[in-house]
Amino acid sequence: MAEPIRVAHIITDLDTGGAELALARLLPAMEQEQFQQIVISLTAPGPVAEQLTGCNIPVYSLKMRVGFPNPFSVLQLRRTLQAFQPHLVQTWMYHADLAGGLAARMANRTPVLWGIRNSVLVPGASKRRTIWIVRLLARLSHWLPVRIVSCSEAARLVHIHLGYQADKFVVIPNGFDLDKFRPDPSARLEVRQELNLSPKTELVGFFARFDPQKDHHNFIRAARLLLEKRPGIHFLLCGTGVTEQNPSLTAWIEETDQRHCFHLLGRREDMPRLTAALDIAVSASSGEAFPNVIGEAMACGVPCVGTAVGDSVTIIGNTGQTVPPHNPRALARAQQEILELSKGERHSLGMAARQRVEENYSLAVMVSRYQQLYRAAAGFSASGLDSDL
Numbered sequence: 001m002a003e004p005i006r007v008a009h010i011i012t013d014l015d016t017g018g019a020e021l022a023l024a025r026l027l028p029a030m031e032q033e034q035f036q037q038i039v040i041s042l043t044a045p046g047p048v049a050e051q052l053t054g055c056n057i058p059v060y061s062l063k064m065r066v067g068f069p070n071p072f073s074v075l076q077l078r079r080t081l082q083a084f085q086p087h088l089v090q091t092w093m094y095h096a097d098l099a100g101g102l103a104a105r106m107a108n109r110t111p112v113l114w115g116i117r118n119s120v121l122v123p124g125a126s127k128r129r130t131i132w133i134v135r136l137l138a139r140l141s142h143w144l145p146v147r148i149v150s151c152s153e154a155a156r157l158v159h160i161h162l163g164y165q166a167d168k169f170v171v172i173p174n175g176f177d178l179d180k181f182r183p184d185p186s187a188r189l190e191v192r193q194e195l196n197l198s199p200k201t202e203l204v205g206f207f208a209r210f211d212p213q214k215d216h217h218n219f220i221r222a223a224r225l226l227l228e229k230r231p232g233i234h235f236l237l238c239g240t241g242v243t244e245q246n247p248s249l250t251a252w253i254e255e256t257d258q259r260h261c262f263h264l265l266g267r268r269e270d271m272p273r274l275t276a277a278l279d280i281a282v283s284a285s286s287g288e289a290f291p292n293v294i295g296e297a298m299a300c301g302v303p304c305v306g307t308a309v310g311d312s313v314t315i316i317g318n319t320g321q322t323v324p325p326h327n328p329r330a331l332a333r334a335q336q337e338i339l340e341l342s343k344g345e346r347h348s349l350g351m352a353a354r355q356r357v358e359e360n361y362s363l364a365v366m367v368s369r370y371q372q373l374y375r376a377a378a379g380f381s382a383s384g385l386d387s388d389l
Contacts (some may be wrong), residue, residue, distance in 0.1 A: 004036040005378045008086040008110075010077070010100035011039065012047035012093045014059070016267065017209070018238065018292050019092045019117040022151065022174050024048050028055040029177075029367045034373065038084055040077065042096060055093055060378035064099075077103035081110065087378040090149075091115055094133050101144045111377050114145040119155040119289040119310045133280045138163030146377055149370075152311040155289040170373060172274065173311070174290050175366025176357055181299035191277035195234070195263055202233045202339060205278040207271065207293045207304075208285070210241030210249060215307075217252055219284035221328035222335070224256040229336050238265045238274060276300040279346070285309055299357045301350035305334045315361065318351035 009027070014020050014350035027037055038058045041049065047059040052059050060080055064073045077099055081089065085108070091100035092115040104110040114137075141148065141164045148168045150156040160166045192199055204223070208214035216237075223235050242251060243266045253262045268274060275281065281297030281304045288310040295315060297304050304320035306312040313322045321338065330385065 004034055005088070006084065007035055007374055007378075008081055008089045008104075009037060009039045010089060010091045010096045010103075011040055012095040013043045014039070014041045014048040014049055014052075016205065018151075018174075018290070019115065020046070020048040021292060022117075023092060024051045025175065025177060025363055026367060027052065027057050029363055030371060035371070036117045038086075040100075042073070042077070042099060054058075074099055074103050074106070078107045081107040081254060085174060086110055088113065088374060090374075093302075094130060094137060094305045097137055097145075098140075099135055101140065103107075105144065111146045112144060113146045113373070113377060114141070115149060116150040116159055116332070117289055119152060119158050119287060134159075134162060141165045141168065147373065149373070152289040153314070154310045172366060172373070173315075173361055174292055174295060174368045175361055175363040176292075176295045176299045177360055177363045178299055178354075178358060180273065181272050181296045183301035183350070185272065187273045187276040191236075191274060195236070197234060202279050203236055203277060204233060204280045204282060204335060205236045205238075205275065205297070206282045206306045207238045207275070208242075208283070209239040209267075210246060213287050214239075214286055215325070216242075216249055216286045216327060218263075218286070218307075218328050218331065219282060220249075220252045220256065222282075222284065222331035223262070224258070225251060225329060225332035226335055227256065227258050227261065229332075230339060232261075233339075234261050234263065236263050236265065236274065236278070238268050238271070240267045242266055261346050271296065272300070275302060278302045280338055281314065282331070282335065283307060284325075284331060290315070294356055295357055295361050298353035298361075301347075301354045303338050303346060303349045303353060305331065305338065307331070310378055315356075317356055319349055319356055344379065356370055 039052055041061045042064045044063050049059045062076055088111045089104040090113045091097045097114040101112045104112045147170050150169055150171050152172055153171055156169045156171055189199055192201055206219045242264050244264055253259055275297050281302045283291045283294050283306040285307055291310050294304050294306050304316055306322050307325040308322040309325055316322055321334040323334050
């Protein structure tokens with residue numbers, strides 16, 4: 001039997017963000033006999049570390065300070081790579097692209113694949129340090145990585161415009177576990193019972209950590225407008241920082257004069273069940289590359305309304321609606337139009353959404369494309385690429 005391909009995944013952190021969760025979905029689903037993998041978190045371990053170790057994937061935490069990688073951090077990372085002796089290194093997110101890329105080149109010139117998960121870099125909205133790192137990475141992209149993996153076409157175009165080498169990009173969209181995220185009629189009843197709501201209550205979900213880019217204010221302003229048209233509708237919000245203890249969030253909700261219609265659940269571990277209970281899933285972000293919550297909701301047969309950022313328009317297609325960002329009136333109107341469909345029409349829309357995920361964004365498709373890429377990349381030095389890669 002051939003030796004398994006050793007892959008070291010380097011990621012900035014293991015909190016519950018899009019990149020971290022994509023990594024947690026990908027690794028356990030790969031062919032374990034053909035790939036031996038470890039994960040190295042530059043900072044302290046987070047909740048996703050437990051998911052990975054629970055699947056027998058070793059996780060190492062270097063506990064570096066958040067910020068621009070320093071030489072000592074890169075040397076520490078190099079030692080970890082030398083001990084594992086990977087055939088290739090996959091990095092996830094900017095800080096890991098920089099520190100991991102440099103460390104891999106120092107550790108036996110291991111081939112490096114960068115991971116791009118962001119499509120918005122705007123001064124004032126993005127951290128100044130992050131913009132500096134991206135500018136440096138654009139220069140390094142011409143000689144350091146053998147491939148640059150982007151989760152969306154929008155992110156690819158943004159980074160090419162920033163100076164990244166165009167011909168190194170490979171777009172591999174996120175994939176979703178269709179057994180985990182699936183239609184579940186019982187969840188609809190259970191979740192409404194837990195929220196002390198009638199089984200007939202319309203429930204709109206917005207699942208995102210509290211972050212300016214997620215634009216909770218936009219969602220709540222749209223919710224206020226929607227309540228004027230459909231009194232009695234309720235809104236379910238989940239994510240890190242989405243709690244009653246968040247003063248900004250609760251102040252915006254108070255402005256609606258309908259506080260009882262909003263349910264703030266914070267970070268949850270039962271997202272498939274909560275997602276399947278929704279009538280509509282919403283992404284109100286001002287910037288995304290590939291919003292996981294949209295793919296997860298579609299897999300559950302839930303129609304989606306999303307802002308037209310990143311690849312959202314392509315992902316949703318004709319199974320839901322997309323609207324401009326920062327436009328609560330358009331966001332409310334799109335939700336209203338879906339809610340005004342008959343029960344049968346809404347069900348058909350949700351089933352079309354699930355079929356779209358099955359055909360284009362399943363976990364099996366994502367895993368297959370990464371494995372193909374890794375097999376090709378593992379056979380080449382950091383300074384050369386085969387034409388078939």
